[in-house]
Amino acid sequence: MAGYVFLLILILSVVGYYVGRSAGNRFISGTGAGAGQVVHSLPGYHGAFVAVWVGIPAFVLVLLWLFLQGTVIDNLLLASLPASLTEGQSASGIQLILSEIKNVAAGRIFKEPTPEIESAAAVYLRWEAIARWAMVVVAIAMMLIAMVVARGRLSPRFRARNNFEFVLSALMIFCSMIAIITTIGIVASLVFEASEFFRRVPFNEFLFGLRWEPQIALRADQVAGKGAFGAIPVFTGTLLIAFIAMLVATPIGIYTAIYLVEYSSDRVRATVKPIMEILAGIPTVVYGFFAVLIVAPAVRDTGSALGIAVSPNSALAAGAVMGIMIIPFISSLSDDALKAVPRTMRDGSLALGATRAETMVKVMLPAALPGIMGGILLAMSRAIGETMIVVMAAGLIASLTVNPIDSVTTVTVQIVTLLTGDTEFDSPKTLAAFALGLVLFVVTLCLNVVALRIVQKYREQYE
Amino acid sequence: MNQAANAEAPARSAETIVVDDPNMNPIRVAAKDTSVYYGQKQALFDVSIDIPERSVTSFIGPSGCGKSTFLRCINRMNDTIDGCRVEGLITLDERNIYDPSLDVVELRARVGMVFQKPNPFPKSIYDNIAYGPRIHGLATNKSELDGVVESSLRKAGLWEEVKDRLDDPGTGLSGGQQQRLCIARAVAVSPEVILMDEPCSALDPIATAKVEELIDELKENYCIIIVTHSMQQAARVSQRTAFFHLGILVEVGPTEHIFTNPKDERTHDYITGRFG
Ligand SMILES: Nc1ncnc2c1ncn2[C@@H]1O[C@H](COP(=O)(O)OP(=O)(O)OP(=O)(O)O)[C@@H](O)[C@H]1O
Ligand SMILES: [Mg+2]
Numbered sequence: 001m002a003g004y005v006f007l008l009i010l011i012l013s014v015v016g017y018y019v020g021r022s023a024g025n026r027f028i029s030g031t032g033a034g035a036g037q038v039v040h041s042l043p044g045y046h047g048a049f050v051a052v053w054v055g056i057p058a059f060v061l062v063l064l065w066l067f068l069q070g071t072v073i074d075n076l077l078l079a080s081l082p083a084s085l086t087e088g089q090s091a092s093g094i095q096l097i098l099s100e101i102k103n104v105a106a107g108r109i110f111k112e113p114t115p116e117i118e119s120a121a122a123v124y125l126r127w128e129a130i131a132r133w134a135m136v137v138v139a140i141a142m143m144l145i146a147m148v149v150a151r152g153r154l155s156p157r158f159r160a161r162n163n164f165e166f167v168l169s170a171l172m173i174f175c176s177m178i179a180i181i182t183t184i185g186i187v188a189s190l191v192f193e194a195s196e197f198f199r200r201v202p203f204n205e206f207l208f209g210l211r212w213e214p215q216i217a218l219r220a221d222q223v224a225g226k227g228a229f230g231a232i233p234v235f236t237g238t239l240l241i242a243f244i245a246m247l248v249a250t251p252i253g254i255y256t257a258i259y260l261v262e263y264s265s266d267r268v269r270a271t272v273k274p275i276m277e278i279l280a281g282i283p284t285v286v287y288g289f290f291a292v293l294i295v296a297p298a299v300r301d302t303g304s305a306l307g308i309a310v311s312p313n314s315a316l317a318a319g320a321v322m323g324i325m326i327i328p329f330i331s332s333l334s335d336d337a338l339k340a341v342p343r344t345m346r347d348g349s350l351a352l353g354a355t356r357a358e359t360m361v362k363v364m365l366p367a368a369l370p371g372i373m374g375g376i377l378l379a380m381s382r383a384i385g386e387t388m389i390v391v392m393a394a395g396l397i398a399s400l401t402v403n404p405i406d407s408v409t410t411v412t413v414q415i416v417t418l419l420t421g422d423t424e425f426d427s428p429k430t431l432a433a434f435a436l437g438l439v440l441f442v443v444t445l446c447l448n449v450v451a452l453r454i455v456q457k458y459r460e461q462y463e
Numbered sequence: 464m465n466q467a468a469n470a471e472a473p474a475r476s477a478e479t480i481v482v483d484d485p486n487m488n489p490i491r492v493a494a495k496d497t498s499v500y501y502g503q504k505q506a507l508f509d510v511s512i513d514i515p516e517r518s519v520t521s522f523i524g525p526s527g528c529g530k531s532t533f534l535r536c537i538n539r540m541n542d543t544i545d546g547c548r549v550e551g552l553i554t555l556d557e558r559n560i561y562d563p564s565l566d567v568v569e570l571r572a573r574v575g576m577v578f579q580k581p582n583p584f585p586k587s588i589y590d591n592i593a594y595g596p597r598i599h600g601l602a603t604n605k606s607e608l609d610g611v612v613e614s615s616l617r618k619a620g621l622w623e624e625v626k627d628r629l630d631d632p633g634t635g636l637s638g639g640q641q642q643r644l645c646i647a648r649a650v651a652v653s654p655e656v657i658l659m660d661e662p663c664s665a666l667d668p669i670a671t672a673k674v675e676e677l678i679d680e681l682k683e684n685y686c687i688i689i690v691t692h693s694m695q696q697a698a699r700v701s702q703r704t705a706f707f708h709l710g711i712l713v714e715v716g717p718t719e720h721i722f723t724n725p726k727d728e729r730t731h732d733y734i735t736g737r738f739g
Contacts, residue, residue, distance in 0.1 A: 348584065350543055352594060352652060353569070355568055
C-alpha cells in the first residue's frame, strides 16, 4: 500500500513538473497571463518548482503518517477493549494482548481466541483499512492543493529558479545534517553509557588498573570471576600490536613510495599502483584468516624450530598482517608528499651533482617529512581501531606484556567479546565495552586531527 | 638596435650562420649536430655551436624554440626527463660528455646550473651553500667549509647581506637574494661552466641589475651561458649571442653583430620585434 502511495507521489510530481513547465513555456511564448513581461526563469525551473511543492510535503506527510499510525491505532484499540481484558494487567501483559490481537487479525492463530479478542481483531482490521485509505486520500488532496497553489504563484516575473534552488539547498543541508546528527548521537550514547560504567567502576581503576577480567557472573549460579576492569593490559596489547604493525608498514611503505616516485619507470608505476590499491581493497576479514591460517602457524613453527615457545595467537602474527594491511596507506600518502616537493628542488640538487639517492635523502625526504608523518599517524589510527584481524588472530586473555611472541588482546577485541553472546545491558561487563569504545574514539580522533593538521599545513607550504 | 631595421633585409639561410670573432677566447663547450627528441617529437635540429670560456654567451629566441632544452643538454639534466633522447656530440674541454665512461655526477659538478625560479632548499642559508661541497667532499673540515661558504657568498655579492643570519632558512630571503643564493650555491662547487635559464625572469629590475652585475663579474673566471627573453639583457651582459628558432640554431655571433647586423631574416624579424 505504502509503495503505491509513493508511486502516486512520484507520478503526481511528474505531472506537476509538466504543468509548471507548460506554464513557463506559455510565459515565454507570450500567450499566457502577464504576456509581454521579461520572463525570469526558464520553463524547466517553473516545472521543478511545482514538482517539488507537490512531491516533498506529501512525501513527508506519508512518512510521518506511517510512523505514527501504529501507535495511534494501538491506543485507540486499548481504549476500546472491554475492561475485563485489561484489568490488572502490567504493561508487558497489555503488549502481549495487543500482539495477540494483531496476530489474530493477520490470520496467525496459535490458540483459540476468545470472543473479545476476535472482535477486537475485527475492529483493528477495520481501523487499519480506514487509516490506510485516509492516508491515500489526504495525500492526494494535499498534492492537488499544492499543485493548484504552486501553479497559481507562477508568473513571468516569478523567481522559480531561486525558489527551486532554495529547496534544493535545504535538501542538501538536511542530508548533511543526517550524518552530523548521527555522529553526535553515537558520541552521546558512547559518553552516556560510559558514564554509566564509571558509576559502577571508578575511573581511576579503569584507566590505571593492571588486571582485566571482565567475565563476571551474569546469573547467581554461574561460575565466573569477580571481575576486574583495569584497562592497562588491553591498552598495552593494542599499542603492542599497532607498534608491530607500524614497524612493518612504515619502512616498507616509505621505501615503496620512494621507489615509485624516484626510481621506477612509468610501466612499473602503472602496474604497482593498481596492485597497491587492490591491497587496500582487500576486506579485513580476509587478512584475518590469512593471519590465523598462514602467518600465525608460520611464526609458531619458526619459533619452535629455533627452540622458542611462541603462543598460537602471537601479537607478532596479528601485528605483521595488520602492518601489511596499512602499507598502502603509508605508501600512497608518502607518495603524495614526495610528489608535492617541487620538481625545481629536486632538479636543483641534481644539477649540483648530487646522485638520486643523495637528493632523496637530503632534499626530498626532509621536505616531505611532515606529509609522511601525517600519513604515518593516519595509518596508526587505522591500526589502533582495526578490529577484524585482531579478533581473528589476536588472543582474548589480557596479559600485561610487551613480548611480541606472547598472546595479547586489544581494545577492539575486548569490545567484540564483551558485546557478543549472553549480554545484559546494565552489567558493568557490557558497559565496559562503551568505556573502551570511548577511549578508542578519543585516541583515534586525536591522531586523525593531528595528522590532518600536519598534512594540511604541509600542503599550504607549497601551494 | 634600430640600425638593423635600416640594413637591407637579409634572407633566410638553411645553415646556421656563424660570425666569428678574431679575439674570441678558447672554446670550452662545443656541440656538433645535436638533436633532441621528447618521445617522438623532435625539439632540436642539428645544433652546432662553439662556446668560449671566460665570457657570457646568451641564447635568445621565441618561446618553445628549444633554448632550455639545449641548455639542459650541456649538464645532462635532460637525463632526468622521461622519454628525452639526445643525439650528436657535445664536448666539454674536448671530452664527449655523453661518453658512457663519464660520470654524470662529476659532469654536473663541473657544469653548474641556475634555474628560472629561485629554488633554494628548505634549509639554512649556510646549508644551502654547503650542500654541494659536502656532497663532493670539497672541504675536509668545518673551517674549510666555512671558508667555501663565505667566498661563494662573496662572489655572489650576498655576503654582506646575510653574514649575520647564515642559520636562517634560505627560503626566507627575498626573491633576488634567493636567486643570488642559488648562484652562490652553484659557484660553491667551483664549476667551470655555469648555465643560467632565465635567471632574472622572476626578479624585479633592481634585483635583475644586481644579478647582471654579478654575471659580469663571474665571467672573469667562468664560462657562462644564459637564456634570456630580454634582448636588452642579452645586449648588456653577453659577448656572444645565439638565436634559436623552432628548434634550429639560426645565427650565432658577437652580440653587437647580432643586434646591429643580423644576417638572417628570422633573426632580423625577432630582434626588431616582428614576432616572438
Ligand atoms: N619535458 C618535456 N616533454 C616534452 N616536450 C618538451 C619538454 N620540455 C620541452 N618540450 C618541448 O620542447 C620544445 C622546446 O622547449 P624548451 O623548453 O626548450 O623551449 P624554450 O625555448 O626554453 O622556451 P621558453 O622560452 O618558453 O622557456 C617545446 O616545443 C616544448 O614543448
Ligand atoms: Mg625555457
